[in-house]
Amino acid sequence: MVAGRGIDATMTGEDKAPRTERGRRTLRALLDAAAAEFGEKGFHESSVVSITSRAGVALGSFYTYFDSKETLFRALVKHMSGQVRDHVAPLVAGEGDQLERERRGLTAFLAFARSHKEIYRIIDEAEFVAPDAWRAHYGTTADRILERLQGAVARGELAGPVDEAHAWAIMGMNVFLGLRYGVLDEERGVGEVADVVNAMLRDGLTKR
Amino acid sequence: MVAGRGIDATMTGEDKAPRTERGRRTLRALLDAAAAEFGEKGFHESSVVSITSRAGVALGSFYTYFDSKETLFRALVKHMSGQVRDHVAPLVAGEGDQLERERRGLTAFLAFARSHKEIYRIIDEAEFVAPDAWRAHYGTTADRILERLQGAVARGELAGPVDEAHAWAIMGMNVFLGLRYGVLDEERGVGEVADVVNAMLRDGLTKR
Amino acid sequence: MVAGRGIDATMTGEDKAPRTERGRRTLRALLDAAAAEFGEKGFHESSVVSITSRAGVALGSFYTYFDSKETLFRALVKHMSGQVRDHVAPLVAGEGDQLERERRGLTAFLAFARSHKEIYRIIDEAEFVAPDAWRAHYGTTADRILERLQGAVARGELAGPVDEAHAWAIMGMNVFLGLRYGVLDEERGVGEVADVVNAMLRDGLTKR
Amino acid sequence: MVAGRGIDATMTGEDKAPRTERGRRTLRALLDAAAAEFGEKGFHESSVVSITSRAGVALGSFYTYFDSKETLFRALVKHMSGQVRDHVAPLVAGEGDQLERERRGLTAFLAFARSHKEIYRIIDEAEFVAPDAWRAHYGTTADRILERLQGAVARGELAGPVDEAHAWAIMGMNVFLGLRYGVLDEERGVGEVADVVNAMLRDGLTKR
């Protein structure tokens, strides 16, 4: 389901935003159908016919709201990028030291990946379908991580100095853990996985 | 260039291995062309026509050696998976403690990614085109990391216990660093990036 | 011309039936073109490109109405099987004893073969392209002949007993006469041929 | 197996007849393989690669002996036409009146069809692949039947007059009975079927 951020002009071309309630319903149906379709079959195996038929609207209606299949995909990537952020943000902003917050953030992320496998798949496939959107997502995600780490260094919670490489490393860890324990299978508890890795981040592998 | 492992039956179907020298030349040309093509344009934008014309052979010759475009892609993923491993293996097996070896391995990996951007792209796109091959690659890669870590724990070099989650976390780190500093841009030295992250792994983020 | 039975869902897949008048026109054009094409060139020499260009529609439109070239062929076999039956049925149901009716039926069949050579060729080629459709056609045709013969035996018009072998024998006679005097050349009158053979059926070859 | 008539220049182009013993073996292997292949899969589904590999010879060797796939098919049709004739001939030339001989001939033909389903299939498909060979086969077959009937009329065994239509009718009967009780299934004894139909030919359907 495409929710959480509402449907607005950012999901369509400027001149394609729905003007009536009926239009909004159609657009909503298309977005939901597309998210499900792309998530299940990937971009290239998904077809516009299949998306519209899943949405229960006519084929032509697709182009009332989107310029192309790729435009829609791109919009969806942006939308879902926002959703992940919205879901994780409150948890990394809560109490405890920064690493404790990161732990909670990772737990939340793993849980989110587990319950939104399609989002995961869409964002990752963007690397090949809409590289700019992919870079935007991971670029800003890394930026946020870096900001948090630097804040923690400034507050004396972490040793520092930290730089972009730390942020990308941590993001890579999180993403692969999401793949492994969120999407591929669910044999381990998300909290436990987050604990293990958080301990490594806190103290390194050598501390006794 | 598709080198390092030679051309053998593993690259084609059993009954499609070339039996003459001329055949071996053609197969090699096709593999090189395909690696370049897939690396530049990705699987779906690459076409068999374009691969064969790049290889300077007739369209039909493609099917003398491969059952389908996907078969070739899969073979390439396997091949390149082997190449990465071969390239990194000697460095993680050298002297120093395990983390020192991992640092050298990451440096080598980043350098390799930088000079073989197509390999990177091919393996990653496999997540969507040939998920089994993708899982095989990352599965065995994680297994190797885990074995190395456990060996180090057994030798008293690392604190332990370590489990699969550590391996996937470290692999994720490496992969994203490869994307960021190998493929996306080359502004930072690979050794420096490896140092920064290795320090984090060794001592964690809190050590002063 | 594909007429006589109308165009309905039996000619296409369930979900491919035209929903507009324009669609019905296109479907009809395709059916007519295909019947002509298959009749002239046979299944394998006929191409979808050629069928659509003959029908004056775009290549893609073919697949709006049929799943494949074979699907269409199969539909056509069924349709034409029905047409032959419809054409002959009233004549074998008229007055006179059963052999008299069979004579009229054969005459009608020969005339029909002569003016619908394509139908003949399509049904016969089905033996190799769509054996199930072929068996369905000749199976039910033989069944009908057998029923007619048994009815005549019951009414005392024929000596009996008659069984399936009689039906297949008579059908084979008719088919080969249709080939010889309907399709291959038209040198003899259809009525005369029917008379000759009917006499043989009635009295055998030995009666003086 | 392609036997009974030997292998000679009639099976290949004039200038393609084998000159060595080794060549004769290769040609033989190709003919056998082709007969099996065409019989199982039909002309269009059969491929030259598959025929040669079944024969255990190289692809190129095919063209040492045949000008094309169609040439071979045509040769095979001719060859098999001869085989059927050879098989049936002695039985229609034996003792008894002509209808008795025809009965034995039909029995032999049905048995032959049953044990040589591929021959049947090849000759029939010739209607679409090599119409001239098809016409030659059925034309001469009908001619022979007609000659036999006319001889019998001359000898006073049959009532006459008989003409070509009788011959085609009888041939059609035989062919369809061969399909029905030889190829499609084998539930009834060939002798019994021949008896039933022969009685009809002898006395007609009305005699009490």
Added chain:
DNA sequence: CATGAATGAGAGTTCATTCAT
């Protein structure tokens, strides 16, 4: 706004045939 028929470029794949070895 909604509909769905029409379009046609382009893709992957097959395979009879040629020909250098």
Added chain:
DNA sequence: TATGAATGAACTCTCATTCAT
């Protein structure tokens, strides 16, 4: 004579996109 790699025309089928209704 045998081999099998190479060729490329031809084919079926897909599907994003357009547009008349």
